Amino acid sequence: MDKWILIDGNSIVFRAFYAMPPLTNSAGMHTNAVYGFTTMLLKLLEEEKPTHMLVAFDAGKVTFRHEGYEDYKGGRAKTPPELSEQFPVLKDLIRSFGIAQFELPGYEADDIIGTLTRMADERKVETLIVSGDKDMLQLASDHVTIALTRKGVSEVERYNPQEIMDKYGLTPLQIIDLKGLMGDASDNIPGIPGVGEKTALKMLHEYGSVEEVLAHSGELKGKMKEKVAAHEEDARMSKKLATIFREVPLDDEEGVKAYNGYDPAELAEAFHKLEFRSLMERLELPEVGSAGSEAAAEINHNLVSLNDLKTEELEGLLSGASNVYIEAIGDNPHHAELLGLAIPVEDRMLAITAEELLSEAGKPVRQWLGNPDVRKYGYDLHKADLTLHWRGIDLCGTDFDVLLAAYLLDPTESNQTLVYLMQRYQLPAIQSDEAVYGRGAKFRVPEHGILIRHLAAKANAVRELVPLQQKALEDTGMSKLYYELEQPLAIVLAGMEKQGIQVNAGTLEELGSELEQGIARCKNEIYTHAGMEFNIGSPKQLGEVLFEKLGLPAMKKTKTGYSTDADVLERLEPYHGIIPLILQYRTLAKLQSTYVEGLLKEIRRNSGMVHTYYRQTIAATGRLSSQFPNLQNIPIRLEEGRRIRKAFVPSEPGWTILAADYSQIELRVLAHISGDEKLKEAFIADMDIHTKTAMDVFGVSADEVDSNMRRQAKAVNFGIVYGISDFGLSNNLNISRKDAGRFIEQYFEAFPGVRGYMDNIVLQARNDGYVTTLLERRRYLPDIKASNFNLRSFAERTAMNTPIQGTAADIIKLAMVRMDEMLRERKLRSRMLLQVHDELVFEVPGDELELMKTLVPEVMEGALKLDVPLKADVNYGVNWYEAK
DNA sequence: TGCTTCACG
DNA sequence: ACGTACGTGAAGCAC
Numbered sequence: 071m072d073k074w075i076l077i078d079g080n081s082i083v084f085r086a087f088y089a090m091p092p093l094t095n096s097a098g099m100h101t102n103a104v105y106g107f108t109t110m111l112l113k114l115l116e117e118e119k120p121t122h123m124l125v126a127f128d129a130g131k132v133t134f135r136h137e138g139y140e141d142y143k144g145g146r147a148k149t150p151p152e153l154s155e156q157f158p159v160l161k162d163l164i165r166s167f168g169i170a171q172f173e174l175p176g177y178e179a180d181d182i183i184g185t186l187t188r189m190a191d192e193r194k195v196e197t198l199i200v201s202g203d204k205d206m207l208q209l210a211s212d213h214v215t216i217a218l219t220r221k222g223v224s225e226v227e228r229y230n231p232q233e234i235m236d237k238y239g240l241t242p243l244q245i246i247d248l249k250g251l252m253g254d255a256s257d258n259i260p261g262i263p264g265v266g267e268k269t270a271l272k273m274l275h276e277y278g279s280v281e282e283v284l285a286h287s288g289e290l291k292g293k294m295k296e297k298v299a300a301h302e303e304d305a306r307m308s309k310k311l312a313t314i315f316r317e318v319p320l321d322d323e324e325g326v327k328a329y330n331g332y333d334p335a336e337l338a339e340a341f342h343k344l345e346f347r348s349l350m351e352r353l354e355l356p357e358v359g360s361a362g363s364e365a366a367a368e369i370n371h372n373l374v375s376l377n378d379l380k381t382e383e384l385e386g387l388l389s390g391a392s393n394v395y396i397e398a399i400g401d402n403p404h405h406a407e408l409l410g411l412a413i414p415v416e417d418r419m420l421a422i423t424a425e426e427l428l429s430e431a432g433k434p435v436r437q438w439l440g441n442p443d444v445r446k447y448g449y450d451l452h453k454a455d456l457t458l459h460w461r462g463i464d465l466c467g468t469d470f471d472v473l474l475a476a477y478l479l480d481p482t483e484s485n486q487t488l489v490y491l492m493q494r495y496q497l498p499a500i501q502s503d504e505a506v507y508g509r510g511a512k513f514r515v516p517e518h519g520i521l522i523r524h525l526a527a528k529a530n531a532v533r534e535l536v537p538l539q540q541k542a543l544e545d546t547g548m549s550k551l552y553y554e555l556e557q558p559l560a561i562v563l564a565g566m567e568k569q570g571i572q573v574n575a576g577t578l579e580e581l582g583s584e585l586e587q588g589i590a591r592c593k594n595e596i597y598t599h600a601g602m603e604f605n606i607g608s609p610k611q612l613g614e615v616l617f618e619k620l621g622l623p624a625m626k627k628t629k630t631g632y633s634t635d636a637d638v639l640e641r642l643e644p645y646h647g648i649i650p651l652i653l654q655y656r657t658l659a660k661l662q663s664t665y666v667e668g669l670l671k672e673i674r675r676n677s678g679m680v681h682t683y684y685r686q687t688i689a690a691t692g693r694l695s696s697q698f699p700n701l702q703n704i705p706i707r708l709e710e711g712r713r714i715r716k717a718f719v720p721s722e723p724g725w726t727i728l729a730a731d732y733s734q735i736e737l738r739v740l741a742h743i744s745g746d747e748k749l750k751e752a753f754i755a756d757m758d759i760h761t762k763t764a765m766d767v768f769g770v771s772a773d774e775v776d777s778n779m780r781r782q783a784k785a786v787n788f789g790i791v792y793g794i795s796d797f798g799l800s801n802n803l804n805i806s807r808k809d810a811g812r813f814i815e816q817y818f819e820a821f822p823g824v825r826g827y828m829d830n831i832v833l834q835a836r837n838d839g840y841v842t843t844l845l846e847r848r849r850y851l852p853d854i855k856a857s858n859f860n861l862r863s864f865a866e867r868t869a870m871n872t873p874i875q876g877t878a879a880d881i882i883k884l885a886m887v888r889m890d891e892m893l894r895e896r897k898l899r900s901r902m903l904l905q906v907h908d909e910l911v912f913e914v915p916g917d918e919l920e921l922m923k924t925l926v927p928e929v930m931e932g933a934l935k936l937d938v939p940l941k942a943d944v945n946y947g948v949n950w951y952e953a954k
Numbered sequence: 955t956g957c958t959t960c961a962c963g
Numbered sequence: 964a965c966g967t968a969c970g971t972g973a974a975g976c977a978c
Contacts, residue, residue, distance in 0.1 A: 608976055609958055628958070630977085635959060660960060663974055691970060693963085700972045703962035711961075736963090736969095789968065798968030859965045871969045875963090879970095907963040907970085 074190055074326050075120040076183045078201035079127040079171065082107055083160060085202040086223045087153045091383060093372030093418065095345040096523055100152040101372065104160045104344060110200070110223045111167065112349070118198060123329040125164050126182040127157075129173035133181075135311055159344070166340035170327035177318050180205060184314035186326055187214045200226065205249060207234055208314060210242040239275055250280040250309030259311050260304045264297050280309045345372070348417050373526060374420045376431040384420075384431075388438040391415045393447045393536065395529035396454035396465075399507070399515075402698040403456035404567070404681045409515060410522070411435075412529035419529065421522040428461065440464035447536045449473050449488060449528065452560045452686065459568050472532050474556055475539040477687035478548050481849055486687060488531040495538050500527040547846045551880075555845065556686065559883050562890040562902070563684045563694070570679035571701070571903045571913075572721040574949075575670055581713060582666040585658050592655040599648035606655055609634050622646060657710060665705060665714045672699045679721065684905070691872050692847045692879035693907060702906045704950075718950035720913040728900075728919070728946040729953040730926045731909035732882065734759050735940065736791050739877045742936040743844065746823025753938035760784040766820030767813055786813050790824060791874055793867025828870050835869035843876035844934065845884075881940070882908060885933035892929055898922075911950065919946065 086106025093102040114120070164171050172182055183199055187209045190197040194213055199206050202219040210216050210231050217226040231242055240248060251270035253261020265273075277283045284305060287298040298305070338355035341347075349355075376384065391413045400406035412421035413435075426432050438444060439458065447470040448454065455465040476486045483490075489502045506524045508514050515521060543549045597603045600619065604611045613632030617624045622645050626633035636653065643649045672680050680699065688695040696702040704718070705711025720727055732738075737759055741749040752762045764775040764783035775783075782803055789799045800810035818825035832854070835841050840850045849872045853865035882905065889902055889910065900918050904911035910930065914922045923944050930942035947953040 605976080607959095607974090610977070630957065633958085656960075660974080664961070664972095668973070685971095689970060693970060695971050697972065700962085703960090703972065705961060707962080731963095792967090792969040795966090795968070797966060801966095802968065860967080863965085864967070867967075867969070875969060878963095909963085 072121045072195050073118065074122045074186070074195055074197040075114055075118060075124075075329075076186055076197060076199050076326070077111075077114075077123075077125040078179045078183060078199065078203060078206065079125045079160075079173075080179050081202040082110060082200065082219065082223060083153070083157070085219050086110070087150075087156070089219075089223050091387075091418065092152070092374055092378030095343075095372070096526070099159070099344075100156055101159070101344050101346075103153055103156045104163060105346060105349075105372075106223045107160055108163065108346065108349060110219075111164075111169070112353070113224045114198075114200065120198075120329055122326040123169045124186065124326045125169060125171040126179035126186075127161075127171065127173040128178045129175045133176055133178055134315070135178075139307060139311055163340050163344070166332065166336050168332045168336075169329060174318060174320075177315070181315040181318050182320075184209055184316040185318040185320055187211070188316045189325060190214060198228075205245065205254075205312060205314065208242050208245040208312075210234055238271060240271070244274055244279065246309055246312050246314075247274055247278075247280045247283075249312035250305050251283065253304075253308050254312070257311070259308045260301070261308045262298055262301045262305050264294070269294070280305050372418050373522060374418050375522075376420075376422055376426045376429070376435075381431075381434060384434045387415050387418065387420060388413070388434055391420070391438065392445055392469075393529060393533040394439075394451075395449055395525055395532050396451070396458070397525055397528070398453055398457035399513075403453040403683055404460060404698065406453070406457040408457050408461055410525050412522075412525035413438075414526075414529050414533050419526045421526045421529070423518065423521065424461075427463070436463050440466050442466035445469035447472070447532060449532050452564055453683075455561075455564045456567060456683070459564075468557065468561065470536055470540065471557065471560065472535045472539060473687055474560060475543060475552060478552055478556060478847065479539065479542050479546065481687075481692065481847075482690045488528050488535070491535055492531050495535060497531070497534050500531050546848060548848065551845050551847055555880070555883055555887065558887045558890075560686055562886055563686065565890070566902055566904070567681055567683055569901055569903060570674075570677070570681040570721075571911075572678050572719050573669060573673050573680045574717045574719050575673050575678065577717040578666050578670050578714070581717075582662060582670075585662040585666060588658045589655065589662060592651050592658065596648055596651045596655060599646070599651065606652065607659065612652070616642070616646075616648070620646060620648065657708065661705065661711050661714065665711070669699055669714070669717070682904075689879075690849055692843060692876040692883075694879075694883075694905060701904055712951060715951035716949050719948065722913070722915065724916050726914045726916065726919055726946045726948065727950050727953045728912045728914045728922055728926065728944065729909055729950065730912075730930055730942045730944045731906075732878070732930060733941040733943055735878045735881065735908050736874050737787060738936065738938050738940060739844075739874050739881070740791065740824065740827070741938045743873060743877065744821075744823045744827035745937070746821045746827070749821050749824060750938050756939075756941070760787060763787055763817070763820075767816040769816075782813070786817050789814070790817065791871060793828075793870035795863070795867070831869050831873060832866050835865070841869050841872050843873050843880050845877070845880040847876050847880060849876070878908065881934045882910070882930070885930045886910065888933060889926065889929045892925065911953070914946070 083103050087103035090102035090106040092100065093105055094100050161171060174182060180203065187197055187199065191211050191213055197214045198217055199209060199214060200217045204218065206216045207229055210229055216229045218229065219225065220227050234240060234242055234245070248270050249259065249261070251262055251265050251273060252267055253259045273283045277286050284298065284302050287295060290298055334355050337353070338350060341350045341355060374387070379387065394411060394413050396411040397409040398406035399409055408424040410421065410423040411427060412419060422432065422435065427435055440463065444467045446467050448468065449471065450473040451465060451468045451471050458465050472491065473486055476491055489500055492498065492500055501524060506516055506520065543552050593606065596606055600615050604615055606612055610631055612634050616622045616634065617632050622642050624632050625638045625641055639649050639653050669680065682696045682701045683698050685695045685697060705714050718727065738753050741753050752759055760780050760783045761772060761775050763786060764779040765772055767783055767786060768779055785799065785803050789802070792798070794814055796807045796811035796814055799813060800807040803810065831841060835851045835854045839852065839854070840848050842848050851865045851869055853861040854869060856862040856865065886902065886905060893900060893902065898918055900912050900914040900922050902910060902912050910926065912922060912926065923946070927942035927944050931940045933940065945953045
């Protein structure tokens, strides 16, 4: 038994286009109508198992219907280009399915189908017509069923003559009369004005046809009578236009063709181009192309934009979203340009520009970003948060950040781009930012489609990387570190950065003019000593003056010439009066350029605030770094520079700057992780650790330790923390390598547990290939087995230093997260502003000062329980300088 | 852009 | 024999 299926191509394509959300492939081609059409086709093939199939299309704009009525289909909106571009694609796809298609100039799809169903009736072949057009019902017969699309495209309602009778009380042919009376706005068929479906049905039930209605118009009541009389001709013409022409001249071989199934390879190729990945899976089609090839690199998603979606559709889409990529261009997130964002949801990808995000239509997306209950996965959301903040958009609910995770998984890897991460996890490559945007002066935001696709590719990368990294964190024992420390900290940091710290420009300017005078004086005196003018800031020119013109002994060389660093100059001091002037000049010039001028440039003119950016993914040990400006290297050691700190003031009148710093945190950490009893005792007794070290290294009593001995012991302690070598210590203390070696030996005899730790940690690094902090932060040391002495030695010192510096970093990070919680819980107005590795800076209102003086050190000291107590000292004042 | 120098912990 | 202290960022110079 044959079974024919005849599809009204144009009708179904239009239905599909308006029923489906707007999708595009990664080349920017719209595919939604094709997709909808395809799902309908697949359903038909599966459920109906046709022996013959044909898709009919309208051909050309002018049909025979226009001959009698020029305005046929007039006033119809032009087919949107997003749809018309899909016709050739669809026709190709139908070919790939192995399904016949037909169109004939001058005729519409209905007429072709009408003609074919006439043939089907004659041959008594069971036939199904698929269309969205109710006109088709006129073709129903004992052998012909009409499937009309309902909601969407794949849901249909079937009509045979009986069902048409049940629903309308009409025979199939009376459907033509129905339209003759009603007309059809979409085809510009007039019908009788004022006659809708209800009236038309009533009339037809009464009189049976247009002709009979017109003949009995006199029996109608009131206005209807007039209208029918006035539009007799319209009604007749309308009926004619609505009648499907069933005598299209078709050759026999143009009839319905047998359907023999599709070639999987051919269909796979077509689906691949369209990026219908889910359909490929559904049909279990073969993969196209090989992994790693260009084909595999294509992104399988269907792009959606805002104006393609109704608000409810957008909200529905977002309700299932968790991944996001937000593009912010520029190194400084406080000034970065927001380009756009992409949010993948299942097989769709919402990708929008910053402009769209900020528009009215972007509101649901902004709400989604700001909803703390929606867990979000992204890439560098800390930066995104700041960039969005300055555009008035909140970003909340950050739960996983690919960049932050990549940092924990390998903190020494400087390349943490998505491009690199995709490669590292052997996922399909994505385009580099440089390829899309250009670099430096060549930077350009590309045209919309290219930008959107790049954002989409990155959002897709995020989605693919998240589960892999989550597993990797689990496997390396860093999940807790991630979720309980680093991720919460990122949010705390962003808060501190948004808050900023008040910097008094006037104070800096005053200091600047003082410095200027000092610099001018130095300059003149230096020129006098040198007997010539030159650029003191040029190490090359300075080297020539000192070592050639003045004939001073060159102590060190750099790659490019003489070294003129402070270490060299200090040793040259006895030889020439120019040296202290150069040192002084350097100090003043540094203060002027970096701290006065540099800082002034960073003060926001309207608010007087400075907003630094803490980078959480830079330092290999787990420390933070600070940029734009760096507020972790504001001078303190020399009084001249320390005065810079006077410019750092509270942002509210009557408030106080409060600074708390850990005392000897790294040596306390060393005491804990080495387990050295003597070192632990020293801290438990809260001794001055450098004096204690001097006593043990020099074998003297406390009151015999002079300032020089303490200074040297302090250097030894530093050396221990850094991973000591006799060379390093000898250099630092300006003593012989032998003497330095003796100090070290003495130290290890006094603190044998420390020696044990140092030996052990190096062995451990050699065994595992990495070292860890107390919180399981990891740092890989591939050079630990290097044959190159330098590389190996460096790795060994790093093995000794990283657990110490890194654990100290863990501790203050814990304290920051706890402190942030504490301020919220207690609803305090005090604000945490800065972190400087072992120090936290707050601004505190007067009525909270007493509380904060005890609360801050309590939280800091209680951040992590060690075998030795942690100690934090608190100071406060009207500015950062006074908080000493 | 790389190098040197120097500010901090 | 080798030959650096550990971790950062910013500025200015020279190429």
